[in-house]
Amino acid sequence: MSRKFKALVVGDAMIRGAAFEASAQQILGPRLSGLEAGEWESDAGKLQARRLAVEKQGPEIEIVDPVIETNGRDAELLAGLFVPVSSKVMDAMPKLRIAGVARAGVENVNVKAATERGILVFNVMGRNAEAVSDFAVGLMLAECRNIARSHAGIKNGEWRKKFVNSEWTPELKGKTVGLVGFGFIGSLVAQKLSGFGVKLLVHDTWIDPAVITAAGGTPVDKETLFRESDFVSLHARLLPGGAKLVGPAEFAMMKPTAYLINTARAGLVDEAALVAALKSNRIAGAGLDVHSSEPILPGSPILDLDNVTLTSHIAGTTREALTRSPDLLFTDIAKLFTGGAPNGIANPEVLQDPRFTAWLAEVKS
Template identity: 75%
Template sequence: MPRKFKALAIGDAMIQGDAFEASLKARLGPYVDDLRVGDWETDWDRLQTRRLVVEKQGPEVEIVEPLILEQGGDAELLSGLFLAISSKVMDAMPKLRIAGVARAGVENVNVKEATARGILVFNVMGRNAEAVSDFAVGLILAESRNIARAHMAIKNGVWRKKFSNSACVPELKGKTVGLFGFGFIGRRVARKLSGFDVNLLVHDTYVDPAEIEAIGGKAVDKETLLREADFISLHARLLPGGVPLIGASDFALMKPTAYIVNTARAGLVDQKALVEALKSGRIAGAGLDVHPTEPIDPASEILELDNVTLTTHIAGTTREALTRSPDLLFDDIAKLFAGDRPVGIANPEVLQDAGFEAWLKGVRQ
């Protein structure tokens, strides 16, 4: 019989604690004999602000959730979505062995500190890949075909037919689409765009070019992609040190008829350089779901531009993406306990930690 342990599940306004509770009980019931449940931030607007601050500055900026201080002393598993899992949280949970977040990014977890303490960190790779890839294709069409602008004009009593790109409104067929990043989301964008008969370029130094060629794409360097693409879609992680992937010199390489879409991270693009490229006509347009400040600063120049489509960081927010996330997380953790190979471990070196090995052996018995 497995050795049972205590767990904490802390949701928020996006995925509430009771959803974590039901999923954890269904999948980890044989291992957990005491489950405490709560919520980190229940106000939707405040959650968006707090999660963005954590994404930029790391989990150490947050205070420790009261439930952790009250109940975390003997808990060995902690799970959540945007909950900040800092070194202070780990101090309050000296027996913690697994920290799991039901999202792809682990910006809200101090992974370095967890690794040093022998805490295995789980994340859910690809949980919103369908949602974000759908949205990226939608932004390409909305921006290049002026869908949102025409809608707003009608709502304001104007039958608008003229736009900044009226002289060169594009069709997708035969155009070149460049993808930065070929992970869960990038691959789905590629497949979905294949029905439009586009030419596909991909820049991802971590992927075997044969995998890209297998779906009819071509692996290229960054400069080639920037020069040749008619549409560029970003699906990469932030670079070390927060250095933008796309800056002024990169916009200078792009076609004046090119469009850029960002559903990944705002920090991938130099905002000042982007605004200048749009204002000057250096590129034709942009579709942005992520922003340096959310909500966008009312004084931001981006709001004055007519060749940009802006959305409120909603690319990954679908019913399916949210409801499946805890299930994917706890299914993966259950694989570890059953002796199978999990897919979403952020710090696999912990599997060789002597203390963790001993703990896991006890759970598996």
């Protein structure tokens, strides 16, 4: 006879605790002995700053939220979006066996500490892939065709016809697009660009080259991609130790008519090198949805450039991406209890941990 267990869900300004609560109740309800819900950061402006700090420095910089202190002692499952799941949170939740975040990244979870404690960490791969891939293609067009700059000019009483790239404003047809990363998002960008008649180069050391070829791309090394691409679009995770994927060497390789598009992580790009490349017209332009400081600090040199399109980290924020995320998370977790194979486990070694297997045997049907 399986036993029930208690869950705690912690929302924020992007996905509220009530949304997590309704989803958990619908999908896991019969297995739960109790379900508590709360909020980590309900102010949208403060959330942006706090989540960015956690992504840069890890969850240990945050204190244990009062909602966890109050309701987490007996909870065996913790779920949320950006709530920091630090070793301190795990200490405050001695019965915790599953920690789930309804996002692709696990920067807000101390996965190492969770693994050491036999806690299984879930994430949701591809939950905003449609949204971000749409946006990446949109940024390519907005930047190279001066869409945002023309709009801003009209709003300011200026009928602009002259831009930095006026002599070589491109069409996408026949151009080479280099995708760095070919996971959920990168592969969708490739699919959506197929109708534009572009040539696709892909650099991803984790993906079977046959998969890239089958999708219409050509697997290449990083240097070839940066040398030959008219557009370089980043869809990779952060590198270990904070190493930069794109720096002075990469900008030196790029064509002077090429564009850099980043909807992934600001930390992938050496910002000073990017500003220098744009200011000197070493590259034609850039489209950026992610930034080293959010909001961008007043006086940042990137604000003075006329060959960059800047957006406020909104690529993944669509109604569909947000509303589907808790359901995707809890549906994946539910597979544990019915003999299925979950898709989004960040530390699969825990599946062999005796502490976790004993717990799962108790609650599994």
